[in-house]
Amino acid sequence: MFENVNMDELLTATNETFYMTIISLLGTLVIGILLGLLLFLTARGGIWENKVINAITASVVNVFRSIPFIILILLLFPFTNFLIGTIRGPSAALPALIIGSAPFYARLVEIAFREVDKGVIEAAKSIGAKTSTIIFKVLIPESLPALVSGLTVTAIALIGYTAMAGIIGAGGLGDYAYFYGFQRRNFDLVFICTIIILIIVFIIQFIGDFITNKIDKR
Amino acid sequence: MISIKGLRKQYVTKERQIIAVDDLDLDIKEGEIFGVIGYSGAGKSTFIRLINRLEEPSGGSVTIGDKDITRLKKNDLRIARQDIGMVFQHFNLLWSRTVAENIAFPLEIAGMSKTDRKQRVQELIDLVGLTGREDAYPSELSGGQKQRVGIARSLANKPKLLLCDEATSALDPETTTSILDLLVDINEKMGLTIILITHEMQVIRKICHRVAVMEEGKVVEMGDVLDVFLHPKQQITKKFVSQVMGNTEEEDAIPSMLQDNPEGKLIKLQFIGESANKALISQLAKQFAIDINIIQGKITNTKAGSYGTLFVQITGEDAEIDRAILYVQTKTSVELEVILNV
Numbered sequence: 001m002f003e004n005v006n007m008d009e010l011l012t013a014t015n016e017t018f019y020m021t022i023i024s025l026l027g028t029l030v031i032g033i034l035l036g037l038l039l040f041l042t043a044r045g046g047i048w049e050n051k052v053i054n055a056i057t058a059s060v061v062n063v064f065r066s067i068p069f070i071i072l073i074l075l076l077f078p079f080t081n082f083l084i085g086t087i088r089g090p091s092a093a094l095p096a097l098i099i100g101s102a103p104f105y106a107r108l109v110e111i112a113f114r115e116v117d118k119g120v121i122e123a124a125k126s127i128g129a130k131t132s133t134i135i136f137k138v139l140i141p142e143s144l145p146a147l148v149s150g151l152t153v154t155a156i157a158l159i160g161y162t163a164m165a166g167i168i169g170a171g172g173l174g175d176y177a178y179f180y181g182f183q184r185r186n187f188d189l190v191f192i193c194t195i196i197i198l199i200i201v202f203i204i205q206f207i208g209d210f211i212t213n214k215i216d217k218r
Numbered sequence: 219m220i221s222i223k224g225l226r227k228q229y230v231t232k233e234r235q236i237i238a239v240d241d242l243d244l245d246i247k248e249g250e251i252f253g254v255i256g257y258s259g260a261g262k263s264t265f266i267r268l269i270n271r272l273e274e275p276s277g278g279s280v281t282i283g284d285k286d287i288t289r290l291k292k293n294d295l296r297i298a299r300q301d302i303g304m305v306f307q308h309f310n311l312l313w314s315r316t317v318a319e320n321i322a323f324p325l326e327i328a329g330m331s332k333t334d335r336k337q338r339v340q341e342l343i344d345l346v347g348l349t350g351r352e353d354a355y356p357s358e359l360s361g362g363q364k365q366r367v368g369i370a371r372s373l374a375n376k377p378k379l380l381l382c383d384e385a386t387s388a389l390d391p392e393t394t395t396s397i398l399d400l401l402v403d404i405n406e407k408m409g410l411t412i413i414l415i416t417h418e419m420q421v422i423r424k425i426c427h428r429v430a431v432m433e434e435g436k437v438v439e440m441g442d443v444l445d446v447f448l449h450p451k452q453q454i455t456k457k458f459v460s461q462v463m464g465n466t467e468e469e470d471a472i473p474s475m476l477q478d479n480p481e482g483k484l485i486k487l488q489f490i491g492e493s494a495n496k497a498l499i500s501q502l503a504k505q506f507a508i509d510i511n512i513i514q515g516k517i518t519n520t521k522a523g524s525y526g527t528l529f530v531q532i533t534g535e536d537a538e539i540d541r542a543i544l545y546v547q548t549k550t551s552v553e554l555e556v557i558l559n560v
Contacts, residue, residue: 117308117310119306119308119310120310120311120312122272122306122310123304123306123310123311123371124323125272125299126270126272126299126302126304126381127299127300127303127304127323127324127327127371127372127374127375128296128297128298128299128300128324128327128328129296129327130296130327133327137323137326138312141312141314141315142312142313142314144314215314217313217314217355217356217357218313218357
């Protein structure tokens with residue numbers, strides 16, 4: 001049935017998908033938290049209330065969230081070429097993946113922080129907490145379940161993005177399914193790639209849910 | 219110990235400006251439990267937040283000890299806040315931390331070492347009566363237990379002043395009593411000054427030494443709790459007192475008393491402080507040849523002693539009644555007023 005599937009190639013493609021997803025997820029995590037924090041702290045009534053910075057951050061986030069991913073990759077070609085030295089292969093997909101998903105995660109982070117009880121932040125202030133203490137000992141721990149479940153959603157969206165990046169030669173399961181499967185009419189290959197992506201998505205969702213439940217003591 | 223002068227807070231919105239706290243002057247003594255009562259929107263919540271500058275004052279000063287809180291720079295304010303505990307209506311505990319970790323939080327902020335922290339946390343847990351619940355998460359506790367954690371947390375850095383923001387308003391009456399007892403205990407053991415705001419006169423009655431009544435950002439009446447209970451001057455104060463005492467406008471009830479009791483003398487007895495504990499009524503009945511019929515009344519306990527009003531009808535020979543009245547007026551601290559001579 002799967003006579004066109006080459007196990008070595010499939011394994012390489014899966015590894016590339018993992019590589020792109022994990023590295024870009026880490027980048028998304030760091031940049032998303034920073035942007036989300038900036039959005040939250042500079043918002044009205046926030047600790048660093050600042051209309052200008054908030055408006056700028058919000059527009060940057062909105063602009064990059066609005067550009068369809070496939071177009072974003074094309075737009076970022078010069079930047080990618082400058083940064084990575086090539087526009088092909090899994091590493092070349094990373095800038096676009098991170099820039100495409102970090103703003104999305106930033107919004108989820110902002111929402112998670114906003115869900116933290118204002119009273120708890122007030123209590124921390126009343127005992128003389130610094131802003132850094134409030135961030136690391138109140139905001140992040142208190143919103144951790146939402147941060148993790150947001151990251152799960154982002155990771156799954158990222159897998160979709162890696163497949164799209166594959167269409168323009170980033171490698172990974174999308175690339176494999178399109179060039180070796182679809183274009184050569186090896187539909188069994190398209191099918192097996194889909195199954196593998198589905199399995200990865202299920203595993204990520206399962207791990208995300210498990211961790212979220214484990215850390216939620218509410 | 220705490221001196222508040224001309225304290226003001228106004229919010230400016232697009233349409234108008236709202237004055238939440240209007241030119242407040244207060245002096246609070248060391249070791250005192252000072253209550254502020256008012257309806258919601260009276261500005262009491264803003265007032266208590268101005269004391270530790272969770273809200274920035276628009277004007278005036280708050281001096282605690284020898285420190286003018288309103289003039290402190292950001293970092294000095296942070297350090298000053300470590301000496302001011304605060305307890306909240308909704309407890310405001312970190313759900314992600316256990317009881318022990320919540321109580322340790324202010325100690326971490328103050329930079330205490332881990333071993334010292336552990337010891338201090340245990341002391342506090344024992345103090346508030348949560349021994350054995352150290353590793354529970356707030357979600358596993360009842361409201362009263364959560365507030366105990368809140369109180370332990372507020373006391374962690376051994377503050378001189380404790381601010382209670384409606385600390386018992388989210389609790390049922392029984393739990394309220396136990397939390398109030400804990401506050402009195404702490405006040406007496408550690409000599410801690412407590413400022414509390416509430417809308418429940420019960421709370422003022424049970425634990426406060428002095429009370430201020432707030433309305434529209436101003437203190438409209440202030441004094442020792444017993445005085446305020448006995449002689450409420452403002453309409454709003456009378457309303458609050460009636461929360462505890464029932465109707466304070468007793469005169470309204472007199473026509474009906476007359477109808478039901480058309481003989482002897484109708485007398486109003488006002489008990490102030492300790493005298494309520496004496497068996498005055500049975501004493502009178504034994505010493506004088508009179509009958510005493512209690513018509514209505516209510517006696518309640520405050521921090522400074524018992525207080526209440528009793529309406530009685532005395533029947534018997536006029537001369538004997540007069541002797542009994544003279545006795546009450548000269549030998550006891552009970553205030554007596556003849557309301558009706560039939």
